[in-house]
Amino acid sequence: MARHLDLEEQEQLDQLKHFWNQYGNLITWVLIAVFGSFAAWNGWQYWQRHQGVQAAALYDEVDKAATAGDTARLQQAVKDIEDKFGRTAYAAQAALLDAKVFAEKGQSDQAKAALQWAATNAKDEGYQAVARLRLASLLADAKNYDEALKQLSGSFPKQFEALAADRRGDIYRLQGKNAEAKAEYTKAWQGLAGTDYRTLVEVKLTALGVDVQSLKPAESAKS
Structure with a gap:
């Protein structure tokens, strides 16, 4: 019985050696990579x-x-x-x-x-x-004005889009481009729902002859 157990243990040992010879390097490098990554992350x-x-x-x-x-x-x-x-x-x-x-x-x-x-x-x-x-x-x-508009071109984070539109409206107004100013102020007004700043944009639109009340049905339909 003892000899049988010795032979079985030897066979298991041989299998382990074979396994390690075949995969030992791979396992070692994987462990190095894992622990190295952990150390790098902590660092x-x-x-x-x-x-x-x-x-x-x-x-x-x-x-x-x-x-x-x-x-x-x-x-x-x-x-x-x-x-x-x-x-x-x-x-x-x-x-x-x-x-x-x-x-x-x-x-x-x-x-x-x-x-x-x-x-x-x-x-x-x-x-x-x-x-x-x-x-x-x-x-x-x-x-x-041209350089100012360049700063306001391109994309903005969503929470800043209405403010950028309002600023573009200001610049167009200073240039005397009232149609463009109205369009930008309208975008700003629509994007500033629920904020106090919207009231200021309403004043700007009214000064350009826009009836802000006419924008409200379109806003309601949109929502």
């Missing part, structure tokens, strides 16, 4: 958290400089966060704050540059949209 998460903490500290410096109105310190802090942490949301927020400060000080070139950076480099499409809308306003204020 990535750590790096992301580390980046976020450092970016937050720099953004705090941006905020303090903006509050103090120290434009030299502000520009340096914004440059630092864009260079080192340009992929974070803090960089986009810093660029928008930078633009706000310079616009309030009447330094539109610096404001436009900051907004252009955010419109081009922000990773979040919401920040990109905000930057494009604000940049279009600054360009329109400078009577650079």
